[in-house]
Amino acid sequence: MKGSTYLYLLLLLSNSVSSKTIELDAQKSLNRLLKEFDRDGDKKITVQDKVPTYRSFELSPQLKVSGVYHLSNLLQELKLQTEDGAVPDKVETERIFENPVDRISRLIKDFYWEGLTRRIDKEHLKKVMPDSKIHQPKMNILYVPESDEIAKNYYQQDKELILKFVPKNYDLDFLKGLRNEHGLLSLKLQRVGERIEGVPYVVPGGRFNEMYGWDSYFHVLGLLQDEKVELAKALVDNFVYEITHYGKILNANRSYYLSRSQPPFLTSMILAVYPKLPKTSESKTWLKESVLAAIREYSEVWMKGGHITEMGLNRYYGEAPQIPPEVEPGHFKDVLAPYAKKYKLTQSEFQRALDTGKINEPGLKEYFIHDQAVRESGHDTTYRWTREGKDECSNYVTVDLNSLLYKTELDLSRLLDSEFNGRLENFKSDYFLKQAASRKVLIKKYLWEEGIGFSDYNWKKKERSHYQSATNLYPLWAGLVNKEEIDFMLRHVLPQLEVAGGVAATSLESIKNVGGKLQERQWDYPYGWAPHQIIIWQGLKQNGLHEVADRLIYKWLYMITKNAMDYNGTIPEKYDVVKRSHKVFAEYGNVGTKFSYISREGFGWMNASYQLGLELLSKEKRKELRELVPPKN
Incomplete structure (x- = not known):
């Protein structure tokens, strides 16, 4: 019997199993299950164990469990029982035979968000301080803004901490001084009754144990979908704190991220959260403070200094031209080799x-300025900005950043009009509307080309890149395109990016055009990422292209569902969307795949994409997904 047919029959069978509780010795049953079915000894039951379809595990004289998916569910439920310590141990059969779509969604809502939630306060420091990305003897350094008197007084009482302070207007010399003293950056504290506690936030998971910039927008969408409004609001609160005390929304809250921001989604986060809040004066005050912070970020981070170019469009730009300490060992081996020699x-x-600073090499300084820009873009790394063997990210005004800033300008204009009678302090809605109109003209002039579509523009060499990236579809979401442009993008751009598992980060043809022998980079073909899928889905839906959106959403959710069924519930950071596989080995590999028994977190924006995708998917396609019908193309 074919594997997919067998799985489908098992799912039909699972729907007929009545819910009942079986009492057993969970630890003995777990040990026996592993001995019989975990053939590779990784404390998971997956398709790699090559379990014969006829083999079953006798849970009771009346019930036998077979098939990788159901056996892995049983493994997870038994493991939970051994941790719970309940006597007698028991297993709910409905959990073993739960439909995979329902199971994934339930675990995300009830467990994974909680597993990814953090707070920075004295009670939770042991959980938030560890950083597996870097190697240094002191892992108890906490940085607090000099401008936050509450935090300074609160943390000075903790004698186990090495407490350091971030100046209000820190400069490049300060950033250079952090090279060998990396630490966590504090976030917002709040008073709850008589105690002070950290405002919660959500981390991506795995090696990423801090609050990230653009990840948090997608986390907010997932949290709101799962009715976790207060937690979604808290993410905005922590970003307002970062803008107030660190001057920007950070790449993430570690000291080595002070040199760069990430793609700007704050107004989109505010617009997602505010309608879910009670209509009170407190909510209106929250909106005012959040919008003012968004205006400050727009004005002082993106429209000043290195981020704005002479042509009036924006680029990514990192401030510290140095080796980023968070990269995996050997990442810059080929770059540094000739200089070491x-x-x-x-x-x-x-x-x-x-x-x-004992050696100063201008060539490397320029290289790491571009590298910082790549990391600020969130797309670390890709050949998207490689020309003649060199990365030139900061030389490009990009489609994604300028689409995001166009939407930010429109968002601010509309918020000021709808909520503040067109004016908030010294800021008027007309100003942001004019900024958006001006940006739209420049985007169409420099980033759009007939017969090609959108692509990034090298403002120093005065040429378009023609590199086909999923980010070239952002204008759909930002509201930048007319009907003719949309039709062109659907007929000529999307087909270059759409593959078996959804949308690839870049096209195969673009990779080929780079030339030379290339090492794989994770933000290129054949890999696919949740943020691209979500933005493209939303853009298609906003433009009434529901059938196209349904097709892409279904491919993505089918891939996640089938992967979780075959690999013990794995929800990874990213996929090879061509092979529909989580087996990604480019750069640092794939976060969310290394666990024993049961996944506790999934991965932040993957969790969000699953929950949001289910909501956006048509009723008919949701039914097909629950029946695990393979995509048609």
Whole structure:
């Protein structure tokens, strides 16, 4: 019997199993289950264990469990029982035979968001301080803004902390001084009754144990879908705190991220959260403070300094031209090798000399300015901005950033009109509307080309990249396109990116055009990412393209569902969307795949994409998904 047919019959069978409780010795049953079915010893039951379809596990004389999906569910439920310590142990049969779509969605809502939630306060420091991305002896350094008197007084009482302070207007010299003293950046504290506690936030998961910039927009969408309004609001509150005390929404709240921001989604977050709040004066005050912070971010981060170009459009730009400490070992091996050879040093010796400022190489300075820009873009890394073998990210005004800023300008104009009679303090809605209109003209002039569509523009070389990226579809979401442009994008752009599992980060043809022998980069073909899918779905829906959106959503959700069924509930960071596989080994690999027994978190924006996708999917396609009908194309 074919595997997919067998799974489908099992799912039909599962719908007929009545709910009942079976009492057993959970630990003995767990040990026996692993011995019989976990053939590779990874404490999971997956298709890699090559379990014969005829093999079953006798849960009771009346009930036998078979098939990888149901056996892995049983493994997870038994593990939970051994941790619970209940006597007698028991297993609910409906959990073992739960429809996979229902199970994934339930776990995300009831468990994974909680597993990804953090607070920074004295009670929770042991959980939030660890950082597996870097290697340094001191992991108890906490940075607090000098401008936050509450935090300074609160944390100074903790003698186990190494407490350091971030100046109000920190500069490049301050950032350079952080090279060997990395630590966590504090976030907002709040008073609850007689105690002070940290305002909660959501981390992506795995090696990413901090609050990230653009991830948080997608987390908000997932949280709101699961009716976790207060937690979604808290993410906005922490971003307002970052703008107030650190001057920007940070890449994430670690000291080595102070040099860069991330794609701007704050107004989109505010507009998602505010309608869900009670209509009270407190909510209106919250809106005012949040909008003022968004205006400050727009004005002082994106429209000043290195982010704004002479042509009037924006680029990504990092402030600290140095090696980012959070990368995996050996990431810059090929870049540093010729310089180490020049100075007759080992690579580690040369890197230390570079970090301490003993060696200054202008070529490397330029390289790391571009590298910082790549990381600020969130797309770390890709060949999207590679020309003649060199990354030139900060030389490009990009489709995604300028689409986001166009939407920010429209959002601010509309918010000021609808909620503040067209004016908030010294800011008028007309100003932002004019900014949006001006930006739209420039986007169409420089980033759109007939017969090609949208692509990034090298403002120094005065040429379009023609690199086909999923980000070239952002204008659909931002409201930048007319009917003719939409038709062109559907006929000529989307087909280059659409594959078996949804939308690839870039096209295969664009990778080929880079030329040379390339190491795989994770934000390129054949990999696919949740934020791209969500933005494209929303853009299609906003433009009435429901059938196209349904097709893409279904491909993505089918891939996640089938992967979770085959691999013990795995919800990873990203996918090979061509093979519909979580087996991604580019750069640092794939977060969310390394666990024993049961996944506790999934991955932040993947969780969000599943919950939002189910909501956006048509009723008919949801039924097909629950029956695990493969996509037609």
